[in-house]
Amino acid sequence: MAAPGGTPETTEKNPRRAAGRGPARRFFRKVQPLPVRRRRRTRQLLASRGVFDSLVSLVGLIGRPVRNQAGQEIGRLVDVLARWSDGQTYPPVSGLVVRVGRRLTWVDVSAIATIEQRQVLLRSARLDLTEFDRREGEVMLGRDVLDHQMVDVDGVQVIRAADLYLAEAIGRVRLVGVDVSARTLLRRLGPRRLTIPTPERVIDWAAIQPFGETESGAPEVRLRTTHEGLHRLRPGELADLLEDLRRDERRKLLSVLSPDEAADALEEMEPEELATLLREADPTTASLLLASMEPDEAAEALRDLPVGHRRVLLGHMPVETAARLGALLGYAEDTAGGFMTTTIVSAGIEETVAAVVDRLVEARDHDADIDAVAVVDSRGRLVADLPLLDLLIALHQRHGTQVGSLIGDEDPVTVSPDTHADEVARQLIEARRLSLVVVEDERPIGRILADDVLDALVPTSGRFRFPRLLQ
Numbered sequence: 001m002a003a004p005g006g007t008p009e010t011t012e013k014n015p016r017r018a019a020g021r022g023p024a025r026r027f028f029r030k031v032q033p034l035p036v037r038r039r040r041r042t043r044q045l046l047a048s049r050g051v052f053d054s055l056v057s058l059v060g061l062i063g064r065p066v067r068n069q070a071g072q073e074i075g076r077l078v079d080v081l082a083r084w085s086d087g088q089t090y091p092p093v094s095g096l097v098v099r100v101g102r103r104l105t106w107v108d109v110s111a112i113a114t115i116e117q118r119q120v121l122l123r124s125a126r127l128d129l130t131e132f133d134r135r136e137g138e139v140m141l142g143r144d145v146l147d148h149q150m151v152d153v154d155g156v157q158v159i160r161a162a163d164l165y166l167a168e169a170i171g172r173v174r175l176v177g178v179d180v181s182a183r184t185l186l187r188r189l190g191p192r193r194l195t196i197p198t199p200e201r202v203i204d205w206a207a208i209q210p211f212g213e214t215e216s217g218a219p220e221v222r223l224r225t226t227h228e229g230l231h232r233l234r235p236g237e238l239a240d241l242l243e244d245l246r247r248d249e250r251r252k253l254l255s256v257l258s259p260d261e262a263a264d265a266l267e268e269m270e271p272e273e274l275a276t277l278l279r280e281a282d283p284t285t286a287s288l289l290l291a292s293m294e295p296d297e298a299a300e301a302l303r304d305l306p307v308g309h310r311r312v313l314l315g316h317m318p319v320e321t322a323a324r325l326g327a328l329l330g331y332a333e334d335t336a337g338g339f340m341t342t343t344i345v346s347a348g349i350e351e352t353v354a355a356v357v358d359r360l361v362e363a364r365d366h367d368a369d370i371d372a373v374a375v376v377d378s379r380g381r382l383v384a385d386l387p388l389l390d391l392l393i394a395l396h397q398r399h400g401t402q403v404g405s406l407i408g409d410e411d412p413v414t415v416s417p418d419t420h421a422d423e424v425a426r427q428l429i430e431a432r433r434l435s436l437v438v439v440e441d442e443r444p445i446g447r448i449l450a451d452d453v454l455d456a457l458v459p460t461s462g463r464f465r466f467p468r469l470l471q
Helices: 024-031 035-043 049-053 141-145 182-189 235-244 249-258 259-268 269-280 283-292 295-303 307-314 319-329 353-362 364-369 386-399 421-431 451-457
Strands: 065-067 072-081 091-098 103-108 113-114 118-122 139-140 149-153 158-160 163-169 172-180 202-206 209-210 346-348 372-376 382-385 433-439 442-449
Touching: 035 113, 049 163, 072 141, 091 113, 091 139, 091 172, 139 141, 158 235, 172 249, 235 249, 235 259, 235 269, 249 269, 259 283, 269 283, 269 295, 269 307, 283 295, 283 307, 295 307, 295 319, 307 319, 307 442, 346 353, 353 364, 353 386, 372 386, 372 442, 421 433, 421 451, 442 451
Parallel strands: 065 118, 346 372
Antiparallel strands: 065 072, 072 091, 072 139, 091 103, 113 118, 149 158, 149 209, 163 172, 172 202, 372 382, 433 442
16 A cells, blocks of 8 residues: 555535424334435445455554565554544544554654555655654544444444554545444454454445544544534434433534534433433533423423432523423423423414514424414414414415404314323314414413324334444
8 A cells, every 4th residue: 555645535515404303203214214325335435446455454454563665674553643633534644653662653654655454664764763742633543543432424323443444545545444343343352363354344434423532631533524424414313323322422422513403313312311411411511402402392301300400400591491491390291281382483463474474484493393373362362373374375465464364263272281191182183283272371372283292192212223333
């Protein structure tokens, strides 16, 4: 394998695909195959026969002789370093750590002639015995990456690097793949063999997002700056990853997600896993995550925590948010008040449809919880529940239309906060509606959608579990 020179490659960006929440939507996600993500690998480096045939195993390379130009052994390879900070999909090798006698010596990539599976050959008979000192942005592949957890964003699973593979690609020696097979890991745990490790189950490095911090004094194994792989995952897929990761790696994943992405993922997690995450996080972080979630989902998560911990988290939230969640926690879990969402859009009878649509635009971040608008009179009492389609049709016909003119003879479907979940489901079925309004003293205080009812009546999730490896 020849060494250095070349230009950085370009990476492909993919838009994040949105998905809903709740058991019903989780079921539909369960039966969807993954061929689109799998086909992306055919465009990656390991699809090239030339690259695949020239793979060099890091596990098989460590401990091998490093020879000078004359073929004389000058030391043994301790580790390989790669540049991690320039955003390239395939990190280029930047140097070697070589043990010469009792010293750890640094060898720059410019001094390397070839990296072979059984040895490393240098360009010169001379070696600068500079003591090793890691430079900023460099990662020791053996120490910092091997055996660490990562995320395969193509296969949507947590993996552990049993071996790493180097190859010449795009004019440089690069990290191009990771072996995640159990056989490779077990082989390493046994007696060291003279045979060279063979690839068992190699994933192209372009599909990988590494996580976690190295030992004290070492730089982080950082996520790529674009995070394009993670951002295209659905909330349920991110939830699977969060559940599979250890505490530190979980924290790193959450740190690179936007508040909305993190909230959507948390809403999809299994209750016991979410409770563990919230207990492990510091109170400030946990309260911010809860405040970003939909109120009904956040209240459900708080119910699974000890009372004392729940009070601490509420105390770290803004007063208005804490009061809203505290009110939801005051209702029994299996009643309408216990699983309703307080995200509700209301409209006065004399308001124009255009004004109401503007309000809906402002609430677009909560679109999964809004399928109708609660129409109230001058005293705030509910008089109608208008589907969004009716509003859009009226807006198309005439912008100045008043909301009151759209009200028909049909009474809104309502329940009180104390209504049991079974009765809520019955009313939804009889009315053939996708949602109903929760009222108190005739005033709307929340809304319940069909998937909220499923959440209440079907406590176990139907979310598909991606395979867990090497656990």
